[in-house]
Amino acid sequence: MKPAAFDYVRADSSEAAIAFLAQYGDDASILAGGQSLMAVLNMRLAQPALLIDISQSLQMRESVISAEGLLIGASTTQAEIARRSNLMAEVPLLAQAFPHISHVQIQNRGTVCGSVAHADPSAELPLVLLALRGEVLLQSNQASRTVAAQDFITGMLTTTRRADELVRSVRYPLAQAGTGYAFGEFALRHGDYAACAVAAVVSRDGIRIAIGGVADCPAARDWPLLDGSALDDALNSLAWDLDARDDPLVSAKARRHLVRRLGLRVIKQAREAMDRKL
């Protein structure tokens, strides 16, 4: 349970980090918070040639609010975002998701961008990004590009990030008027991986629901403002549409059940939140 040997470099600027990525590509890993990567290295599930440590970069430690949303830099920890005093008003879905994310000791080090880049199917931060139609900002020494959340994660631990690209920041859109947000999760233990996580955004225009922990990557659906049996039917179709994972602790059937029941509950909560705002 010790990592295999690697070269190590501390890159305090994005320019330095992408220069090394350009040189090493797939053989390099970005070390941000390391709360997933270090465990993976300790178990020798990955053996990169070079670790590019951006954890102490002040340049990439940023969280900026603008009309476009909350922009979070690559070195910003989850704890720094979770402790924003106004987060519930800024990005309510993030504020509601944080209590479900891991533990305070992990949030102290884990980064928001790192969680999105890692693309664990159970992770809350990419799920919220997808639910809100957020964006991922990628940077290489050739160009910068912005990828919509729904085009970023393509499968289990798989994204459209190219080997020479750094996830420079992610952007979570701000709360919209007349819109209700709710987040709910079922895990076997507090802070453990989600067996099913649900994010719902409800407005007069309709329902957007995003589900994590069930299939090999988070999935979102947009529905009109359904109610009653029509909503039950839509949730049931969604439960069957997702290729629910089956593991010894939580069966695929249980995950489908969670999509129906937890999905309904979270949509109702979001709808109530919307009604309170109107």
Added chain:
Amino acid sequence: MNIKTKLDGPELPIILHRGTMHEINIMLNGEPRGATAEPRLLLTDFLRHSLGATGTHVGCEHGVCGACTVRIDGVAQRACLTLAVQCAGRRVDTIEGLAGDQYPLGDLQMAFKRHHALQCGFCTAGILMSCADWLERPHMAVPTETEVREMLSGHLCRCTGYAPIVAAVLDVAQARALARKTAGEPGHA
């Protein structure tokens, strides 16, 4: 490819190559300490094997159990998910320094003793370092039992069932709140 031409700033930082030893100096519990380490050495092993500070325990080595939790620049985090080279020039606080110089045990440790909040003690050092950071945060002035349990969910204890640990943490939080109140009281004539 000449990557340096892409940079406006200074030259690229230096790569520490695998297998090479590097002098790592940290401020361990307020004392400057140093030893050599190769890039892949974990902070847990650096503390225990290189510096002889064996109070930090090693459980799962993948961040789940919390036994190795230490404070780096004051923040509680997993030493097993940290490289020694990442700590160069930083402050690391471990269980050895928790009580300070004046007493053998600090208030947290006394409360754990009073409440029988440990049995085998393997997880205790990590829990105490987590609590030490957490209770110092301004918004944690008087935490609720739910908040304490949520914080402790980052630690595995297979002996106590957590109830006495929760009681000890709440006890310390209340005692500290009371002490702050008393200290802020204007003295009599």
